[in-house]
Amino acid sequence: MSDPIxxxxxxxxxxxxxxxxxVHHAAVVGLDRDGSVAFAFGDVNLPVxxxxxxxxxxxxxxxxxxxxxxxxxxxxxxxxxDGRPMHLDGARRxxxxxxxxxxxxxxxxxxxxxxxxxxxxVHLGGTPSPLQMNCSGKHAGMIAxxxxxxxxxxxxxxxxxxxLQMAITDGIPALIDAPVSGIGVxxxxxxxxxxxxxxxxxxxxxxxxxxxxxxxxxxxRAMSGHPDMVGGPDRDVSLLMRGIPGLMAKDGAEGVFxxxxxxxxxxxxxxxxxxxxxxxxxxxxALLALGVDISGVRAGTFDSLLLxxxxxxxxxxxxxxxxxxxxxx
Numbered sequence: 001m002s003d004p005i006x007x008x009x010x011x012x013x014x015x016x017x018x019x020x021x022x023v024h025h026a027a028v029v030g031l032d033r034d035g036s037v038a039f040a041f042g043d044v045n046l047p048v049x050x051x052x053x054x055x056x057x058x059x060x061x062x063x064x065x066x067x068x069x070x071x072x073x074x075x076x077x078x079x080x081x082d083g084r085p086m087h088l089d090g091a092r093r094x095x096x097x098x099x100x101x102x103x104x105x106x107x108x109x110x111x112x113x114x115x116x117x118x119x120x121x122v123h124l125g126g127t128p129s130p131l132q133m134n135c136s137g138k139h140a141g142m143i144a145x146x147x148x149x150x151x152x153x154x155x156x157x158x159x160x161x162x163x164l165q166m167a168i169t170d171g172i173p174a175l176i177d178a179p180v181s182g183i184g185v186x187x188x189x190x191x192x193x194x195x196x197x198x199x200x201x202x203x204x205x206x207x208x209x210x211x212x213x214x215x216x217x218x219x220x221r222a223m224s225g226h227p228d229m230v231g232g233p234d235r236d237v238s239l240l241m242r243g244i245p246g247l248m249a250k251d252g253a254e255g256v257f258x259x260x261x262x263x264x265x266x267x268x269x270x271x272x273x274x275x276x277x278x279x280x281x282x283x284x285x286a287l288l289a290l291g292v293d294i295s296g297v298r299a300g301t302f303d304s305l306l307l308x309x310x311x312x313x314x315x316x317x318x319x320x321x322x323x324x325x326x327x328x329x
Contacts, residue, residue, distance in 0.1 A: 004046060006043075007027060007042055007043035007046040007272075008025035008026055008027050008042045008043075008270075008272035009025060009026065009027070009041045009042045009320070010023050010024070010025050010319065010320070011024065011025065011026045011028065011041055011042075011278070011282060011285075011318060011319065011320060011322050012024040012026065012278040012281060012282060012316050012317065012318050012319060013316070013317055013319055014277065014278075014306060014314060014315070014316050014317075015306075015314045015315065015317065016306050016308070016313055016314035017308070017313050017314060018314075021306075021314065024271060024272075024273075024275065024277070024278040024316070025042075025271075025272040025273070026041070026042060026255070026269055026270060026271045026272055026278065026282055027040075027041060027042030027043060027044055027046065027048075027197055027269065027270050027272070028040070028041045028042065028044075028267070028268075028269040028282060028286050028322065029041075029044035029197060029198045029201050029267070029268050029269070030201075030265070030266070030267050030286050030289055030290050031198075031201050031202070031205055031260075031264065031265060031266040031267075032264065032265060032290070033263050033264040033265055034264060035202070035205060035264060037198070038265075038289070038290060039289060039321075039322075039325060040198070041321070041322055044196065044197045044198040044201075044268075045196045045197070045198060046196065046197060047181045047182065047194045047195055047196055048194065048195075048196070048197050048200075048256070048270050049184065049192050049193075049194055049254065049256075050193070050195070050197075050200045050252050050256050050258070050268075050270075051186065051187075051192060051252035051253040051254055051256055052080045052134075052135070052186075052250065052251065052252040052253055052256075053200060053250045053251065053252035053256045053257065053258045053268075054172075054192070054193055054200075054252070055077070055078045055079070055080070055135075055138055055250060056078045056203070056204065056207060056219050056223065056248070056250055057168075057171070057172055057175055057176075057193075057203050058138065058142075058168050058190075059074065059077045059078045059138070059141060059219050060171060060175065060207065060212060060215050060216055060219060061164075061167045061168040061170075061171040061172075062077065062141050062142065062144075062145040062164075062168075063215040063218055063219065064167075064171065064213075064215045065145050065148070065149055065164075065167055066145065066148045066149060067141055067144055067145045067148060069094060069097070069141070069144075071218075071221060071222040071225055071226055072090065072222070072226045072229050073090050073093060073094050073137075073229075074141075074218060074219065074222035075222040075223050075225070075226035075227075075229040075230050076090040076091065076094070076137035076140075076141075076229045076230075077094070077137050077138055077140070077141035078137075078138070078219060078222065078223055078230060078250065079134070079137045079138070079229055079230045079231065080113065080134040080135065080230075080231065080237075080250075080251065080252075081113065081134050081136075081137055081229065081230070081231065081232065082112060082113050082114035082117060082134070082231065082232030082233075082235065083111070083112020083113050083114055083117045083118070083132045083133075083134065084112070084114060084117055084232060086228075086229070087136075087137065087229065087232075088131055088132065088136070090137060090229065091105075091131060091136045091137050091139075091140040092131070092140075094137065094140035094141055094144050095140050095143060095144065097144060098143070098144045098147035098148065099147070100143060100144075100147070100153070102129075102130065102131040102136075104143050104153060105130035105131060105136055105139050105140065105143070106130070106139065106154070106155040106157065106158055106189065107130045107133050107135050107136060107138075107139040107158075107188040107189050107190070108130065108133055108135075108187060108188050108189055109127075109128040109129050109130050109132075109133060110128045110129075110130075110132060110133035110134070111126075111128050111132055112132050112134075113134040113232075114232055133188060134188075135186075135187075135188035135190070137229075138188070138190070139188065139190070142157055142164055142190070143157060145164055146163075146164050149163070149164075151163045151164055158189045158190055158191070160183055160191045165190075165191050168191070168193075169183065169191070169193065172193055172195065172203075175199075175202070175203035175206055175207075175212060175216075176195050176196070176199030176200065176202055176203045177199060177202050178195055178196050178198075178199040178202075179195070180193050180194065180195050181194050181195060182194035187253065197268050197269075197270050198268065200256075200258050200268040201258060201260070201266040201267060201268035202266070204248060204250075204258045204259065204260035204266050204268070205260045205264055205265075205266035207219050207220045207248065207260070208220045208246070208247075208248050208260035208261055208262050208264075208266070209260075209262055209263075209264050210262075219248070220248045220260075220262070223241065223248040223249075223250070224241055224245075224246055224247060224248050227239075227240075227241035227242045228242075230249075230250065231251070235251075236251070236280045236283075236301050236302070237249050237250060237251045237257075239297060239298050239301040240259065240283070240297060240301065242297075242298075243294065243296040243297030243298060243301070244261070244287075244292065244293070244294060244296060244297060245296075246261055246262045246263075247259055247260070247261055247292075248260055249283075251279070253274070254270075254271070254274035255269075255270055255271025255272075255273070255274045255275055255276055255278070255279050256268075256269070256270050256271075256279075257269050257279050257280075257282070257283050259283065259287070261292065265290045265291075265292060267283065267286040267287060267290065269282050269283065269286060277304050277316055278304065278316050279304075280301065280302045280303070280304055281302055281303075281304050281316045281317070281318055282318065282322075283302070284302035284318075284326070285318040285322050285323065285325070285326035286322070286326075288325075288326040288327075289322065289325035289326050289328075303315065304316040
């Protein structure tokens, strides 16, 4: 494993008014149909926090432990949602399925992730709450799994030693084909696992192809079939899944993004400094480099524009070998 400082490559640049303003370092890995590494930029074996991109892996453990939800609600368990009414109602429905309500949630209180929804809540005199926080679907799923198994569903469900969290931690290595090298605390209060970036691509591939068993197949079907529950109608992660049939994708904080198709092709990427600005263009380039047809994705989904006085004056561009591979794809 390389030194973390040297583990990332300059893969994107930002231009403002046709003058170079910023250089973005990242690590990107693409898996081919047979699971082999089609390309890798940076040290893709470097352990990272995949952050919310880990949610499908966490959901895999929940489904394996007996969580049984309709597809749209299972998609919400895998979500970093906008906090729209459909998302809040979905989290309530998950909790109601085990006889609980939103007061059972122990995740961090927050306003909706979507700016418009957040402004609406504030305008109406609302305040941050666990239900509105973008991880409330995952936490509702965690609590429901605890109730189903007779485990404690108080705030201690967030402890790394809790049976639920131990089931999640124990289940990840088989999905990523690597050990978990560390566990921190995520923004929502749940354990945040550390493992190689290439392992994230392998896990998504395993679920999309069916190699991760029935639990993986259900998660793939739920996410690809209900993309707006995973993010929101205007979020790149949802627009990607809506525009590429069969794709499952999940964004994560600090510049992480992962995606996979049932044919075995998969991508995982991490921006070195955690910036989200180069994340969509990098995913576009990686998908093109794998030969994925992105023509059905809504125009502008991958754009990362710079504004000057409210008007576009620049953008993020992919450079180097990744740009060449994307152009060939």
